[in-house]
Amino acid sequence: MKKPLRLVVLLSGDGSIFEAIVEAIEAQRLNAEILMVMSDNPNAYGLTRARLHNLNTHTINVKEYSDTNAFQRALKEALVTLKPDFIVLSGFMRILAADIIQAFPKRILNIHPSLLPQYPGLHTHERVLAAGDKKHGTTVHFVDEGLDSGPIIAQRELTILPEDTAESLQQRVKELEKVLYPEVLQRLADRL
Ligand code: GAR
Numbered sequence: 001m002k003k004p005l006r007l008v009v010l011l012s013g014d015g016s017i018f019e020a021i022v023e024a025i026e027a028q029r030l031n032a033e034i035l036m037v038m039s040d041n042p043n044a045y046g047l048t049r050a051r052l053h054n055l056n057t058h059t060i061n062v063k064e065y066s067d068t069n070a071f072q073r074a075l076k077e078a079l080v081t082l083k084p085d086f087i088v089l090s091g092f093m094r095i096l097a098a099d100i101i102q103a104f105p106k107r108i109l110n111i112h113p114s115l116l117p118q119y120p121g122l123h124t125h126e127r128v129l130a131a132g133d134k135k136h137g138t139t140v141h142f143v144d145e146g147l148d149s150g151p152i153i154a155q156r157e158l159t160i161l162p163e164d165t166a167e168s169l170q171q172r173v174k175e176l177e178k179v180l181y182p183e184v185l186q187r188l189a190d191r192l
Helices: 016-026 045-052 068-082 098-103 124-131 166-191
Strands: 005-011 032-039 057-059 086-089 108-112 135-142 152-159
Touching: 005 016, 005 045, 005 068, 005 166, 016 032, 016 045, 016 166, 032 045, 032 068, 032 166, 045 057, 068 098, 086 166, 108 166, 124 135, 124 166, 135 166, 152 166
Parallel strands: 005 032, 005 086, 032 057, 086 108
Antiparallel strands: 108 135, 135 152
């Protein structure tokens, strides 16, 4: 049996995709362990989900630091100490400092709700609708120093329906993400 992938998860909000990763581990579809769930937001529901699964949590509240550099330094220190195989961004809504990215080359993954390279940044569901696109989806990619620009690992797409709204697309994309992210991580676990 291969060693489980050692993961640290970073999230800012609801954490539903993170919970799908946890469920894949619990169902033994994903050979991984979550060392820590970290958040920049003390009120993130993802932290509650983590505690309900008896996972370690750590909040680095940006408001408690004198500036973003001090916040990023604290984040880096925590990540370096944990020595994860991969850092998994799952709805983490901050840009990581360049020296964090350089400390973990090809070791930081992100899931982004669009078919990158289309629609990096925010409000992707609104933007595909405004553009009249026929396809939408999600991308897992390695994080580099650009905005949602690192090498793409995998994508899943859906066909936009006439009745779709930004909210329905958000939900439908999340359903794809709940399957895709654990699958990608398992591929990395096989490789390690
Ligand atoms: C996911 O749809 C993810 O793709 C997106 O946030 C959502 C998190 O959902 N990520 C980004 O927009 C990153 N820029 P969750 O909090 O329910 O897991």
